[in-house]
Amino acid sequence: xxxxxxxxxxxxxxxxxxxxxxxxxxxxxxxxxxxxxxxxxxxxxxxxxxxxxxxxxxxxxxxxxxxxxxxxxxxxxxxxxxxxxxxxxxxxxxxxxxxxxxxxxxxxxxxxxxxxxxxxxxxxxxxxxxxxxxxxxxxxxxxxxxxxxxxxxxxxxxxxxxxxxxxxxxxxxxxxxxxxxxxxxxxxxxxxxxxxxxxxxxxxxxxxxxxxxxxxxxxxxxxxxxxxxxxxxxxxxxxxxxxxxxxxxxxxxxxxxxxxxxxxxxxxxxxxxxx
Numbered sequence: 001x002x003x004x005x006x007x008x009x010x011x012x013x014x015x016x017x018x019x020x021x022x023x024x025x026x027x028x029x030x031x032x033x034x035x036x037x038x039x040x041x042x043x044x045x046x047x048x049x050x051x052x053x054x055x056x057x058x059x060x061x062x063x064x065x066x067x068x069x070x071x072x073x074x075x076x077x078x079x080x081x082x083x084x085x086x087x088x089x090x091x092x093x094x095x096x097x098x099x100x101x102x103x104x105x106x107x108x109x110x111x112x113x114x115x116x117x118x119x120x121x122x123x124x125x126x127x128x129x130x131x132x133x134x135x136x137x138x139x140x141x142x143x144x145x146x147x148x149x150x151x152x153x154x155x156x157x158x159x160x161x162x163x164x165x166x167x168x169x170x171x172x173x174x175x176x177x178x179x180x181x182x183x184x185x186x187x188x189x190x191x192x193x194x195x196x197x198x199x200x201x202x203x204x205x206x207x208x209x210x211x212x213x214x215x216x217x218x219x220x221x222x223x224x225x226x227x228x229x230x231x232x233x234x235x236x237x238x239x240x241x242x243x244x245x246x247x248x249x250x251x252x253x254x255x256x257x258x259x260x261x262x263x264x265x266x267x268x269x270x271x272x273x274x275x
Contacts, residue, residue: 011087018085022078037078041127044071072108075127079105100129150241157236165229169196172222176215184211200226 021029051057051064079101086092093102104127173193180186185208186195195208199222210216253268253275267274 015085018081019087022082022085038131040071040074041130044068044127047071068108072105075101075105097130097132100127103127104130147241150237150243153240154233154236158233161232161236165200168222168225169193169200172196172200172218175218176210179212179215179218180210184215185209196222199223200229202226202230 020027021033024030025034047064047067051061057064082092082098082101083089092098170193173196174189176195177186177189177192180192186192191208198205198208199219202223210219253271253273255273256268256271258268258270265275
């Protein structure tokens, strides 16, 4: 029996069949459809990556264009089929995945109007987001909420920590400028600060390095400090994430919106409102 639409009109049976194939991966046809769609997405991303290599893109540019348009036409047909088979086409079109599905085809058509297809490469790579729908990774978005809470709760500590690191970088940079000087590549305090940032983060490009004994001693101290500095943000976020995970469901204060509360808390620890 055909389902009823929100406006009371009857729904054609073929639309229900399309819906089960396109939106429901619980059937064999639905799984095959998702597999085909996943293959097209990965193939398209591979083509985008290869096309960015100048030698390959120049030699096989015509074939890349043909493949891109073929995939785009298939995605267009699929997007139209989703609009037709969705119980509420407007709701689907304005949803997150509906917007992502539109982005999967819009850049290619936009290149016909504005030119410069290569400028839309970044947007075309967003087709990878469609994998979330196919693999049902959106089921894990709830777990991401706990991570978001942990990051927000860690923000103040991390900001204070970053200011402390900035102070260290400025002090060491000024010292290295005075110790090494322009003769050894430290042409200004900002340049010396750049060296300090590269050193304290243990990146170590090697484009600038101290030449004097005192400068090397200061650099060695900064390198050792860098190991501790890297561990601090990780420890802060890990602690907050552990506390959020052990606290059960995220509890929001209706007044001040504070999200971090102990599992047995009755009142908000910030404003005193009953939870």
